[in-house]
Amino acid sequence: MKVDILRAEMEEDLAWRVDEIRFFQNTCASIASEAGQQRFRKALVVLLYANLEGFAKLVFSTYVSAVNAEAVACQDANLAIAAASLADVFRYLRDGNGRVPGYKKLQLPDDTQLQKFARDREFLSQALDLMQRPVAIPDKVTSTEANLGRDVLRKILYRLGLPHQDFEDIEPDLERLRLLRNNIAHGDAKQGIAKEDYEKLRDCTLRIMRELMLRVTHALASKQFLLEKAEA
Known part of the structure; x- marks a missing residue:
């Protein structure tokens, strides 16, 4: 720079x-x-x-x-910039209508709270990769x-x-x-x-x-x- x-x-x-x-x-x-x-x-x-x-x-x-x-x-950026760069991820987590890919195949109840839990679980499964994503401040x-x-x-x-x-x-x-x-x-x-x-x-x-x-x-x-x- x-x-x-x-x-x-x-x-x-x-x-x-x-x-x-x-x-x-x-x-x-x-x-x-x-x-x-x-x-x-x-x-x-x-x-x-x-x-x-x-x-x-x-x-x-x-x-x-x-x-x-x-x-x-x-993971190396200050918390604000990291949060801004991952805004799309957090938006997906907060979206009450967001569907986890493949959720239907799991044959689980069509329950709103369970789907929120599934999104949280999916986030954790990708957390390491997400934190290695290059910052992209919108x-x-x-x-x-x-x-x-x-x-x-x-x-x-x-x-x-x-x-x-x-x-x-x-x-x-x-x-x-x-x-x-x-x-x-x-x-x-x-x-x-x-x-x-x-x-x-x-x-x-x-x-x-x-x-x-x-x-x-x-x-x-x-x-x-x-x-x-x-x-x-």
């Missing part, structure tokens, strides 16, 4: 997003009236959020792709649910086996941006955004994006996707 190359790709993506934000900020500054600029800044806030969510998707997708490419066995594990905020961020980190408390320092800013963006998108924020307020949001957004990149890069470099590293 070439972490430096992955980091460079994330840096490149971040750079064009910053350029885009700067372009529309310059457009805002060209508006003659302050009232017009304040109205325009509502669109800038939506743009900030869109770029934050898009960048977060890229960062987490990069992490998932890199970990999957390592082809680590589930894309939905990193879904931002089109509403990236504190709770969604924590869910993603927890599903990847990363310290979900590590972002407590940026969560208030993330929530503030998410709520304001939602209010604007839903037509509830009718007043414009003052320049000082917008600049605070912009600086926080850029800081959050950079922190996501730095911490995910560190997770790759320190191999936090491995069980022994997660337990250390």
